[in-house]
Structure formats: structure tokens, C-alpha cells
Amino acid sequence: MPLVRPFRRSVGTEHTREALLVRVLCDTAEGWGECVAEPTPSYWGEYLGGATDVLRRFLVPLLLEAPRVRAATLQELLSPVRGHHMARAAVEMAVLDAELRSSGRSLASHLGAVRERVSVGVVVGIVDTTEELVSIVAGYVDAGYRRVKLKIEPGWDLQPVASVRSALGDDLVLQVDANGAYRPDETDDLLGLDEYGLAMIEQPFAPDLLLDHARFATQTRTPICLDESLTSPGVTEAAVELGACSVVCVKPGRLGGLLAAQRVHDWCVSRDVPVWCGGMLETGVGRAANLALAGLPGFTLPSDISASDSYFIEDVTRPFTLTDGTIAIPSGPGIGVEPDEEVLGRVTMDVELLRR
Numbered sequence: 312m313p314l315v316r317p318f319r320r321s322v323g324t325e326h327t328r329e330a331l332l333v334r335v336l337c338d339t340a341e342g343w344g345e346c347v348a349e350p351t352p353s354y355w356g357e358y359l360g361g362a363t364d365v366l367r368r369f370l371v372p373l374l375l376e377a378p379r380v381r382a383a384t385l386q387e388l389l390s391p392v393r394g395h396h397m398a399r400a401a402v403e404m405a406v407l408d409a410e411l412r413s414s415g416r417s418l419a420s421h422l423g424a425v426r427e428r429v430s431v432g433v434v435v436g437i438v439d440t441t442e443e444l445v446s447i448v449a450g451y452v453d454a455g456y457r458r459v460k461l462k463i464e465p466g467w468d469l470q471p472v473a474s475v476r477s478a479l480g481d482d483l484v485l486q487v488d489a490n491g492a493y494r495p496d497e498t499d500d501l502l503g504l505d506e507y508g509l510a511m512i513e514q515p516f517a518p519d520l521l522l523d524h525a526r527f528a529t530q531t532r533t534p535i536c537l538d539e540s541l542t543s544p545g546v547t548e549a550a551v552e553l554g555a556c557s558v559v560c561v562k563p564g565r566l567g568g569l570l571a572a573q574r575v576h577d578w579c580v581s582r583d584v585p586v587w588c589g590g591m592l593e594t595g596v597g598r599a600a601n602l603a604l605a606g607l608p609g610f611t612l613p614s615d616i617s618a619s620d621s622y623f624i625e626d627v628t629r630p631f632t633l634t635d636g637t638i639a640i641p642s643g644p645g646i647g648v649e650p651d652e653e654v655l656g657r658v659t660m661d662v663e664l665l666r667r
């Protein structure tokens with residue numbers, strides 16, 4: 312699906328979003344899931360070709376062989392396969408959607424959402440000039456976004472942040488995301504960011520460097536949030552206990568599913584750790600599920616779940632729109648949206664049917 316503008320991060324530039332949708336067809340219902348893997352293993356080790364392969368050869372056969380498939384016990388059923396969180400999260404989403412559709416219950420109420428609308432922010436990629444950046448951010452602020460996350464990398468950090476701050480004022484909630492682009496021995500510019508009242512700095516160093524994040528946390532005044540480092544509920548607890556982060560970003564795909572994401576949320580609430588729901592340029596299918604999750608009580612910081620038109624010219628589901636910096640959580644059964652067959656037909660590159 313073409314993006315409205317190229318999306319540049321420290322790990323590369325995307326012009327389109329290739330998505331892998333999973334549709335589960337059972338006797339009484341059907342459900343949709345989305346695998347958030349990208350075409351290349353640059354942001355994250357899983358990639359679309361690999362996810363398709365592991366679904367086809369390992370994960371889906373386990374489902375097809377099982378006498379009974381339930382979302383609550385799905386991860387147990389899939390336990391002969393290690394890793395591949397994004398692929399297993401997609402299957403879980405589709406099974407959960409089918410189950411909830413057949414009982415007429417919304418995903419939001421099933422997960423324990425306590426609100427009807429979610430406060431959201433927008434992510435702005437790296438661009439060529441600070442003027443261009445300021446004009447993009449100003450457009451989003453005019454559209455109603457109250458929190459903006461800027462992608463940074465070495466050489467694109469202090470200047471862009473300073474320019475956005477001075478153009479748009481101190482009230483704008485601003486945070487930055489390095490996607491692990493800095494080395495732990497090059498922190499001068501990162502420390503300089505302390506001047507700009509950022510809500511947090513996300514993933515400064517490579518995912519495995521928990522101790523380096525913990526050391527950096529003792530030097531910076533800006534709260535550290537981890538994303539790519541947090542690969543499971545257990546690793547999330549370890550990272551917080553180590554002091555590697557004081558804020559947690561939850562992404563169902565990275566954690567292995569919506570139910571693991573819910574567990575991380577609950578643990579953060581029990582420990583008073585600020586937590587928010589991330590996004591990964593999902594189509595309306597994954598976006599709907601993220602919105603349901605972001606309705607949980609602990610998600611008090613704005614989520615990275617922007618309106619569909621911030622990224623897509625046309626989405627496969629009805630678009631999600633922004634009102635007063637918030638987006639409504641779908642209230643219908645399951646994830647509450649379906650892909651439009653006509654749009655889906657136009658953008659589909661490949662279909663594969665796996666059956667019993």
C-alpha cells in the first residue's frame with residue numbers, strides 16, 4: 312500500500328507498506344489478523360518472507376492438526392515453535408477475532424478496555440531539512456495531534472528537536488525514537504537533548520544492550536523508553552528491574568500477541584511503570600486491534616496509533632479518523648472492522664490457502 316510520504320528511520324526508508332493479513336475461517340465464524348513484519352529484516356529480525364514461511368510450514372499446521380483451537384490456549388498449542396513473535400501474534404489475533412465475532416463480543420471489552428476513545432500521537436520520520444520537518448509537524452499539530460514523536464539518528468537529533476521546540480512551543484508533548492542507532496560511547500548529543508523537555512527518548516542503543524541503557528539512564532534526565540529490546544513479558548520485567556528503562560512501549564507483534572501485550576500492561580500497572588501502546592504502520596486490521604488494546608486503563612500516555620490518512624492514501628478497512636487528538640475504539644464484534652473486498656482485491660499481491 313503506497314504511503315502518503317516516504318517514511319525514513321535510522322534503519323531505512325519505506326515508500327510502501329507491504330502487509331501480511333491472516334484470515335481464519337472456521338465452521339461458525341471467521342477472523343482477521345495482521346502480521347507486522349516488514350519486507351526486510353532491518354527494524355526487526357523477522358521479515359515478511361520468513362513470517363510467511365513459518366506460518367505455512369510450522370504454525371498453521373499446528374492449528375490445522377489440533378482438535379480444538381482456542382485463543383486463550385493458542386500460545387501453548389504453538390509452543391513447539393520458538394520465536395517468530397510477529398507471525399504467532401497474527402495467528403492469535405485472527406483466532407481471537409473469530410472467537411469474539413462468534414460470541415458477538417468486542418476485542419476491547421474482552422481485553423478490558425475502559426474508554427471509548429484513545430489519545431494518540433503521530434510519528435514523523437527523518438526528512439532532508441529542519442524547515443521541512445517543522446512544516447510537517449506544524450501540519451500534524453493543526454490536525455489535532457497533541458504528541459509528536461520524531462525519528463532521530465546520529466547527525467539528525469539536536470538541531471531538528473531544537474527547531475521543532477522553538478517553532479511549536481513547550482506545550483507540545485515531544486519525544487524521540489532512535490531505533491537503536493547510537494553507540495553507547497556516543498552519547499553527547501543524546502545528553503544534549505535534556506534541554507528540550509522531551510517526554511522520553513526511545514531505544515537509543517541496540518536492542519540487546521540492556522546494561523548500556525541502564526548506565527545511560529543514570530546520566531540523562533530524559534526518561535528512557537524501550538521498544539525493540541522488550542521481546543517478551545519476562546524481558547520487559549528484567550529491563551525495568553535493571554533500570555534500563557522507566558517507560559515501556561507495548562507492541563503486540565513484538566511481544567508475541569495481544570495476550571502477552573495485555574500481560575505486560577498489567578505488570579506495568581502493578582509496578583506503576585508508565586506504559587503506552589506502539590504501532591507499526593498497520594493497516595486498519597492491526598490498527599483496530601491496537602486501538603482495542605490501547606483502551607486498557609494503564610495506557611495513559613498517548614499511543615502511536617495515528618489516523619489512517621497520516622500514512623495511507625487508501626486503507627483496506629474503513630479509515631480511522633482523528634477528533635481532538637483521539638481515535639474511537641471500534642465497538643463491533645471482534646476487532647470491529649473488516650477489509651473491504653474490493654480494495655483488498657486491488658492491493659493483494661498473493662493469496663495462499665492452507666486447509667485441513
Ligand code: NPG
Nearest residue numbers: 354434589590591592593615616617
Ligand atoms: O502505525 O501509526 C503508526 C505509526 C507508528 O511509526 C510508527 N512506528 O518505530 O515504532 C516505530 C514505527 C514503526 C513503523 C516500526 C513500522 C516498525 C514498522
